[in-house]
Amino acid sequence: MDKILRVKMGADGGPQIVVEPLGDYAGMGGRAMTSAVVAKEVPPLCHPLGADNKLVIAPGMLSGSAAAMSGRISVGCKSPLTGGIKEANSGGQPSQMLARLGCAAIVIEGRPADDTLYKMVVNKDGAKIEADNSLKMLGNYDLVEKMKAAYGDKVACISIGPAGEMKMSAASIAFTDMEQRPTRHAGRGGVGAVMGSKGLKVIVVDDEGTARREPADPDKFKAANKAFVAGLKKHPVTGEGLPAYGTNVLTNVINEAGGYPTNNFSTGQFAGASKISGEAQAELENTRGGEGSATHGCHRGCVIRCSGTFYGKNGNFLTKQPEYETVWAHGGNCGIDDLDAIAELDRMDDDFGLDTIEMGATIGVAMEGGVAKFGDAEAAINLLKEVGQGTPLGRILGNGASVTGQVFGVERVPVVKRQAMPAYDPRSVQGIGVTYATTTMGADHTAGYSVTANVLGVGGNVDGTKPEGQVELSRNLQIATAAIDATGMCLFIAFAILDQAETFQALLDVLSGFTGQPCTADDVTDLGKSILKQEREFNAAAGFTSKDDRLPAFFKTEPIAPHDVTFGVSDEELDSVFNF
Amino acid sequence: MHINQESATGEASQHGLFLAVTAADFHKFVGLLNTGFMLNIRVGESVQTLLCDRIGLDKSYFDERIQTLFLNSKPVDDPATAAVKNNAILALSAAMPGLVGATFRKGGTYRWMRGSISHPDDSDTAAGKVGWITVKLFNLILKELGPFFLEGGIWLRSETIQAFFKERSGSLGDAIQYVSWNGGEIVPGGILEIEWPDEPIYIKIIHQN
Ligand code: SF4
Numbered sequence: 001m002d003k004i005l006r007v008k009m010g011a012d013g014g015p016q017i018v019v020e021p022l023g024d025y026a027g028m029g030g031r032a033m034t035s036a037v038v039a040k041e042v043p044p045l046c047h048p049l050g051a052d053n054k055l056v057i058a059p060g061m062l063s064g065s066a067a068a069m070s071g072r073i074s075v076g077c078k079s080p081l082t083g084g085i086k087e088a089n090s091g092g093q094p095s096q097m098l099a100r101l102g103c104a105a106i107v108i109e110g111r112p113a114d115d116t117l118y119k120m121v122v123n124k125d126g127a128k129i130e131a132d133n134s135l136k137m138l139g140n141y142d143l144v145e146k147m148k149a150a151y152g153d154k155v156a157c158i159s160i161g162p163a164g165e166m167k168m169s170a171a172s173i174a175f176t177d178m179e180q181r182p183t184r185h186a187g188r189g190g191v192g193a194v195m196g197s198k199g200l201k202v203i204v205v206d207d208e209g210t211a212r213r214e215p216a217d218p219d220k221f222k223a224a225n226k227a228f229v230a231g232l233k234k235h236p237v238t239g240e241g242l243p244a245y246g247t248n249v250l251t252n253v254i255n256e257a258g259g260y261p262t263n264n265f266s267t268g269q270f271a272g273a274s275k276i277s278g279e280a281q282a283e284l285e286n287t288r289g290g291e292g293s294a295t296h297g298c299h300r301g302c303v304i305r306c307s308g309t310f311y312g313k314n315g316n317f318l319t320k321q322p323e324y325e326t327v328w329a330h331g332g333n334c335g336i337d338d339l340d341a342i343a344e345l346d347r348m349d350d351d352f353g354l355d356t357i358e359m360g361a362t363i364g365v366a367m368e369g370g371v372a373k374f375g376d377a378e379a380a381i382n383l384l385k386e387v388g389q390g391t392p393l394g395r396i397l398g399n400g401a402s403v404t405g406q407v408f409g410v411e412r413v414p415v416v417k418r419q420a421m422p423a424y425d426p427r428s429v430q431g432i433g434v435t436y437a438t439t440t441m442g443a444d445h446t447a448g449y450s451v452t453a454n455v456l457g458v459g460g461n462v463d464g465t466k467p468e469g470q471v472e473l474s475r476n477l478q479i480a481t482a483a484i485d486a487t488g489m490c491l492f493i494a495f496a497i498l499d500q501a502e503t504f505q506a507l508l509d510v511l512s513g514f515t516g517q518p519c520t521a522d523d524v525t526d527l528g529k530s531i532l533k534q535e536r537e538f539n540a541a542a543g544f545t546s547k548d549d550r551l552p553a554f555f556k557t558e559p560i561a562p563h564d565v566t567f568g569v570s571d572e573e574l575d576s577v578f579n580f
Numbered sequence: 581m582h583i584n585q586e587s588a589t590g591e592a593s594q595h596g597l598f599l600a601v602t603a604a605d606f607h608k609f610v611g612l613l614n615t616g617f618m619l620n621i622r623v624g625e626s627v628q629t630l631l632c633d634r635i636g637l638d639k640s641y642f643d644e645r646i647q648t649l650f651l652n653s654k655p656v657d658d659p660a661t662a663a664v665k666n667n668a669i670l671a672l673s674a675a676m677p678g679l680v681g682a683t684f685r686k687g688g689t690y691r692w693m694r695g696s697i698s699h700p701d702d703s704d705t706a707a708g709k710v711g712w713i714t715v716k717l718f719n720l721i722l723k724e725l726g727p728f729f730l731e732g733g734i735w736l737r738s739e740t741i742q743a744f745f746k747e748r749s750g751s752l753g754d755a756i757q758y759v760s761w762n763g764g765e766i767v768p769g770g771i772l773e774i775e776w777p778d779e780p781i782y783i784k785i786i787h788q789n
Contacts, residue, residue: 236645236720237675245719250681252718256671257684258653269653274615279719283611287751306677324678424680432680477679495677562653 001104005127009198010110017127029061031087031485032531033105034076038085039534044541048080049167049197051111060488064099064213067510068229070488071095071299079189081169082417082442084539088191091298092175092184093156097207112199123206135201137162139351140174140182151204159202161353164192166390168398170358183320184298187355216516224509229303231503237495242306243295247324248278258562259428262332263374264364265414268425268560272337276327304492310343319347328423329360335374352388361401361420369408412554417442426567427560433567438549438577440535475577483528546575596782598760605755606787610726612744616716618735623666623711627659647675648684654699655684662699666711673718733784738776745771
């Protein structure tokens with residue numbers, strides 16, 4: 001990857017694309033690239049939807065190579081939802097394809113002179129951008145069909161739906177999957193609204209005529225990749241649990257633990273959990289679509305394959321297998337125990353271009369505010385339709401849980417830095433609360449997802465029995481996660497490298513074999529730390545203080561059943577997370 | 581394999597359903613266990629004693645495969661000391677993904693992150709009496725141990741059995757070869773006609789070629 005495509009939307013005479021060498025950004029990928037560009041080039045106090053914000057789309061460092069699991073892509077900007085720096089991560093085909101085209105990042109900047117809508121095409125001959133107002137307010141599915149008709153059935157699309165065009169803070173950016181469906185999303189933080197503010201509807205990526213990126217040390221890379229894949233396959237989570245049930249395997253377990261936020265975080269167990277569990281979902285998918293329907297990858301090169309295909313009652317494709325967080329957000333969090341209704345909501349989110357977590361949390365808050373009743377699936381579907389249509393109520397909901405809570409006078413609004421909290425109650429699992437509170441991203445379960453301190457050797461062995469142990473764990477997890485997000489690897493590799501030292505070593509060897517440079521655990525740690533530091537500095541300059549690193553007050557005052565616990569980590573402890 | 585279920589309790593159901601089903605379709609009946617089933621216990625015995633010594637689970641399977649256990653919704657770190665009480669709920673799962681999944685693993689590195697809800701090591705004062713436990717099996721454990729428990733014999737709430745056969749009568753086809761209800765043979769379709777008593781039913785399902 002040797003170039004950056006800079007798309008100047010506000011250029012005189014209409015948008016222009018400039019091809020630039022990597023310069024200071026050489027060697028970076030994924031979140032390292034997006035956060036570096038945003039930190040260096042975006043004024044922290046700019047309006048997220050204004051001309052000064054930039055949208056950065058960057059394949060991971062290993063994307064486009066033969067490294068397994070390396071097809072994740074990062075999207076960065078100043079978030080219209082949180083007001084801070086944002087990295088949203090997605091699967092799909094575009095990461096591998098952009099990397100093979102030599103493109104380390106697409107940086108979209110400025111703002112067009114009027115409300116003309118543009119489409120951009122990137123292929124081996126270069127990149128071009130042109131106006132196409134016929135695409136206005138198309139859903140992602142119809143849009144992709146149109147692009148297929150125009151550019152063939154091998155291209156990939158990066159696009160926004162109506163929510164992005166309406167600049168809603170819950171708007172996502174869609175990435176097409178192996179079947180050319182817009183099912184993979186950089187969901188969090190309203191990145192779709194920033195793309196909408198730039199007037200860019202779709203980027204069509206065509207990698208025909210390109211070759212796989214080759215490693216610097218082919219023998220080392222090949223052997224390490226083989227060992228890495230073997231490690232993923234032999235681990236019970238990455239080799240069996242995730243392929244069989246997907247991430248929704250968590251529903252029964254988190255619910256049993258009393259950590260499953262139900263009816264807008266009012267209790268920790270949902271009576272209908274087993275009906276929407278991963279076990280029930282896999283059985284339904286395999287029954288309707290044939291054995292194997294519950295096991296599928298979100299991009300080529302994934303060997304875990306935690307996704308699947310959801311067929312409707314009529315046997316036709318409806319959506320990809322909804323993930324745990326989606327099933328929770330639209331399911332238990334709204335008191336809904338109907339998998340078909342949840343899948344319908346997931347399909348609508350993908351089509352309108354919306355973050356499923358934000359929308360489920362928002363509908364939960366709206367239900368608490370009396371807009372609909374908990375458990376009413378039809379009402380939830382109708383509310384989401386309003387968002388797609390952009391009615392006044394829809395525009396409120398499309399701007400997320402925080403705005404909706406304010407509008408309807410709801411006190412229990414589960415957000416940090418205005419971003420909705422995902423599917424784990426921080427009162428039952430206090431450690432995740434530390435991450436929710438302190439991550440640069442707003443409440444985000446993936447921010448502290450990965451690898452143990454003891455494997456990475458960050459800060460020695462953690463003693464979790466001491467209060468500071470939770471803080472130290474969260475800190476180390478956030479560092480490791482930031483580093484993995486830079487590689488383009490899927491975070492789900494964490495389970496195998498957590499438990500199997502040889503699989504972690506294989507990952508380091510894959511990196512080293514690819515770059516031709518030595519790679520140690522310390523290097524990975526340093527990378528993670530430098531990303532987080534940059535993000536923290538951006539947020540501080542944007543006006544964030546330690547007061548923003550807090551959970552909403554109700555988590556400290558309302559005990560949650562069945563354990564009757566409140567969040568007990570002190571503010572002083574939270575403030576020590578970033579002492580490195 | 582036979583689960584050693586003592587009938588020393590007068591509360592035990594006198595109602596029993598016995599099914600012989602085709603080997604190829606046996607897995608379809610595992611869904612009966614989706615919301616949990618009941619077993620007799622000796623109050624105060626440890627989770628490990630119950631599952632390995634009395635029920636007969638292989639110790640290495642227990643140690644390696646069952647990575648996540650909950651007793652009354654509290655994650656268990658040491659199954660050898662966690663004592664089961666009358667009417668307890670025990671849930672068994674394989675290792676789970678995600679940071680939060682990892683926190684629930686028995687004795688795992690991240691267990692401190694959910695310290696405030698962990699199951700305390702304890703013993704029970706009513707030790708030795710016969711009682712009941714509800715067992716829930718999740719994910720791979722349901723798939724792998726479900727058949728074992730169905731063959732060994734377990735108790736289910738009558739509504740669970742009724743709902744299962746009502747919902748799935750179409751998909752079970754000719755899977756059921758033989759049925760006996762309270763000791764007397766009935767035709768497979770007769771299951772839908774049973775007047776279910778409002779108490780736990782002892783159910784055992786074997787497969788044959
Ligand atoms: S494990 Fe799941 S999320 Fe990760 S790359 Fe594979 S299909 Fe995508």
